[in-house]
Amino acid sequence: MMGPVLAACLLIILSTAWISQANEALCKKDGGVCSCNNNKNSVDCSSKRLTAIPINIPTDTENLKLNYNKLSKLSPTVFHHLTKLRQLYLSNNQLQALPIGVFDQLVNLTDLRLNQNQLQSLPDGVFDKLTSLTQLTLDQNELQSLPHGVFDSLTKLTYLSLNSNQLKRVPEEAFDSLEKLKMLQLQENPWDCTCNGIIYMAKWLKKKADEGLGGVDTAGCEKGGKAVLEITEKDAASDCVSPNTTTAIPIGTMTPASVIYDDIHEIKVPQENFQKFLGYQEPDHLPTQPQCLMSISGYLGLMMSLMLTSAAILYVFHFLKKA
Template identity: 70%
Template sequence: MMGPVLAACLLIILSTAWISQANGATCKKDGGVCTCNDNTKSVDCSYKELTAIPSNIPTDTDRLVLNYNKLRELEPKAFHHLNKLTYLNLQFNKLQTLPAGVFDQLKNLETLWLRENQLKSLPSGIFDKLTKITYLDLNTNKLQSLPEGVFDNLAKLTRLDLQINQLRSVPNGAFDYLSNIKTLWLQSNPWDCSCKDILYLRDWINDNKEVTGAQDAACGDQQSKAVLDVTEEEAAEDCVYPNTTTAIPTTIITTLASSNDDDIPELPVPQENFQKFLGYQEPDHLPTQPQCLMSISGYLGLMMSLVLTSAAILYVIHFLKKA
């Protein structure tokens, strides 16, 4: 009777191993695609053409590198089990948006790289829980605006990189709570120096001359005039910024609104142009499954598990027939 019992135990062990692999291994040593270092608690998943965050990343991971992949979106709870992370690198991907709350559990995070993505906007409160962060990199995205208070909880932040975006202004008080900021990169944005909104940024730069990088902010696409040198006379317009790259002075809006409707010719507006004005975009992709099991070693591991499981089943059947 010991034969069937041993065979049954073997079957259970092999089945458990197969299920574990089927759920998605992370580290190469387990058949996954990422390189894991147990000593430094780091996981490197760079240059793997991933379209989703690998599953089963160890919960004690301190450093997670996901740069140079094809990530277009993140699951809202993608990092919720990784509350020990101090370093997260997501640069050089294709992220177009960030789900609200995606970083909420990363309360020990000190460094966050989001450089070289395609972010057009940020959800309100996206960084509120990152109270220990010291370095935030949003360089080379497509940000057209910043939400009110987006940096208010980042009192320990020392370096903030916002250069090479499409920012024309920042909300009033945007940088007031950055009490430890040492470097703030703002250059290569088309700052609109004809609008009154720019006066907050001008005054903040002037009041914080010890912060390196901020003085390099310049007006417009030509970057010919420093924001620091803008006068009240030059920044006279009350501007409204829709979700486009063009500012519309409110004086124009008021004039149009007060005009007689009979005097305004009716112009056909193509539907796609109207959608673009509202910031609407058709989705150009569908979510894809994690690619953790795409390595050859992962497939070989699965095949071996299947073969051993089949052998164990036949072994059990053989002994049951003899019993």
């Protein structure tokens, strides 16, 4: 016969399993699309073919992975309830624009990854509230220009990647606030070294090269084969017209709050059975059959753990009563 100590240990193990299942089920109440750890401070929605962000991400999330999806638009307020975020991965999507104010509530964010998207411009002040940011990746986009003062608030930034874009120059004083910067990636941009608009950048890179900043020699002139930091005022004597650096984001690019998923090829299930359970704003687009099976299996596991826990409690009470 099982002793009281062994019975108590079994009870603790089963209770722990039940709590773990409960946390996992709570995190997966979006239908099993995303997964998270038991403490709910890390949510992984990567590689799910999402076209919009699920609405049931826990508010205490600190690490949110949305990379490798099909996101092309963001709602201006999509992150406003995630004020504890420290890491936000949006890389490897299809983002064409960022709405004004989209990151304004993320004052604790330290790592923002926007690389490998289709961004052609940035709205004014898009990073102004991110005063804790230490890493920002904007490489492998289609940026043609940068707004004036776009990095002014990023005084703690240590890593910045702007490589593989369509940048010809940067605005005056663009990098002046980046006193903590350790690495700057600028390669594979068509830097125009024939216009005097490049002189600020050339002088800044030359100064930072003497101070040991990494990556200052990665910016190469589109023509002539020189590094930008080697360019003098004599080399860039032409007074060229600078491109518009404050392109506004059209209102039409903002995502309506009702959009969550689109045309993922999937096996349809009856809408009425899942509408309340899934919690999507637009229940016409339901998860795929494997995602439903994942959610169902999670709840079956939860029920099994609950039954075993109840049985263990009854056994302990029965044993103690006899004793």
